[in-house]
Amino acid sequence: MQPQRETPVTSVVVPFEPDTPPTPLTRLGHHGVLEHWYTDDRSTHAPHLVAVAGDDGAHWVAAALVTARPHTAYLKIVDVVGDVPKAVAAVVAHARRRKLAQVKWEGWTASPEDAATAGFTALRPPLTRPQDTAGPATGYVRWLDDEPPAAPPYYAQTTHFTCGAVTALVAQARAGTLPREALDRRAELTLWRDATNFPACEPVGLAVAVRRAWPSTPVTVHLDATGPVMLDHLPENEREWRAHLQHMSRADADRIGVPIDPHPLSAPAIRSALARRDQVLLLLSLAGMQGFDVPHWVLCHGTVPGNVVIEDSWANTATGNTWVDAHLLPVPDPLLDAMSHISADRFRGAVVIGHPRDAAGPPFASAA
The missing domain is CATH 3.90.70.10 (Cysteine proteinases)
Incomplete structure (x- = not known):
């Protein structure tokens, strides 16, 4: 993959606290997207907001909900509200500052065009989707600087023991x-x-x-x-x-x-x-x-x-x-x-x- 040219973005990184959402986030609208952010208890996966402030500094023009499994080397964009390219660029810059290997993006509302423009590659959907397993139909990945390994098929185990x-x-x-x-x-x-x-x-x-x-x-x-x-x-x-x-x-x-x-x-x-x-x-x-x-x-x-x-x-x-x-x-x-x-x-x-x-x-x- 050719390295992407990135326009520097000044970001704001704050913890995601479901009980007290920041006012600049609620002003962005997109309430259907925001409602999904509060559906699950993401507290064990370090949820935080990566936001881009407007010119006046008093409001946000974009924000992404970001999580990751502990003890790993990636960040995952759950979803974005506002100016999608700016929010995604801010997350990528945030991951680079942390010297991580990868950024992923769940495809709840992300378009293939936006993902490709931001340097992300589509993941093949899982071969299985057990009835009790929730998740987006699509997802994307961007490796930061390193040549990615070949991807095996993803198969979700259908029991708790297999x-x-x-x-x-x-x-x-x-x-x-x-x-x-x-x-x-x-x-x-x-x-x-x-x-x-x-x-x-x-x-x-x-x-x-x-x-x-x-x-x-x-x-x-x-x-x-x-x-x-x-x-x-x-x-x-x-x-x-x-x-x-x-x-x-x-x-x-x-x-x-x-x-x-x-x-x-x-x-x-x-x-x-x-x-x-x-x-x-x-x-x-x-x-x-x-x-x-x-x-x-x-x-x-x-x-x-x-x-x-x-x-x-x-x-x-x-x-x-x-x-x-x-x-x-x-x-x-x-x-x-x-x-x-x-x-x-x-x-x-x-x-x-x-x-x-x-x-x-x-x-x-x-x-x-």
């Missing part, structure tokens, strides 16, 4: 091993059923399921725990049989040739794997980005300076977080390292997927 299976499927679709049209709910639940430790997917079981589904694809587990994992939240009687399943997965891994490396993947190691054109399924805690300590699988598939670019198949729409946040999400290297320590045992787990050795066909048929 993130591991979805992450593996998106990796295979990105590699060309799985056709985009075969990335659907049937494939999601089929792979999850083979990988699950009920209901979550632990690293060895997920890797074994991937290898079974695509025998020609090299798969390596990185896990610095020798015993069962992701069971500490369960009562003792629920741990025993799940631990047995994990021992069975380790036996299966040994039998079909899935190596288990006891060394965790640091951010530099993830970068090295991506430089080899491998893909990394990384288990991380959502405490940093979403505020609750739940293990969750994401796909690491690209890099820009200082950040690893991930795909997250889940977004907390109750907080105004949508697929636009979760798709092509840059995370600073040290923060990704911190997020990858899971539970009180602080184990770290990942699955590295290499290139297939031959052109094996897709293991799943697309649902009717």
